[in-house]
Amino acid sequence: MPDRRSADDHDHATCIEDALAEAETICAERGARLTELRRRVLELVWTSHEPVGAYDILSRLGGDGRRAAPPTVYRALEFLLEQGLVHRIESLNAFIGCASPKAPHSGQFLLCTACGTATEIADAGIQAALVKAAGLAGFRPGHVTIEVKGLCRRCAGGAAAEPHAHAH
Ligand SMILES: [Zn+2]
């Protein structure tokens, strides 16, 4: 999968636009209602490529001058999860936008402990190996999210890397 969206330097506004446009298409196809609030919550999740917690979303909504109650935001996130538009990063209790929400898939994430970015990879081989190994243990996997912590290309590169440019 091309990971244009996790590039060090990119026009992140394009990521957000693409994600919102795709969400609209997907929801229209499925007859799911992408309400204004759900759409705004998705946009806030996509603010960056760092996973964002529900409380951050709440406070950003507050910045809009909106009074959204926590349960409303949780329900919106629940909807986005069901539609595969976001993933939950369990270890961080946070959410990240999915770059390829059309086909259902388990999330595989590379989490940078230095800069906080999350890069989604989609390796069918990893998924297959996991299901096979679980089966050998007599275990039937349900929801699978793989979270790998370490250093992203930019952070691992240290001083040799390009300046920490956030194109946001
Ligand atoms: Zn995904």
Ligand SMILES: [Zn+2]
């Ligand atoms: Zn990093």
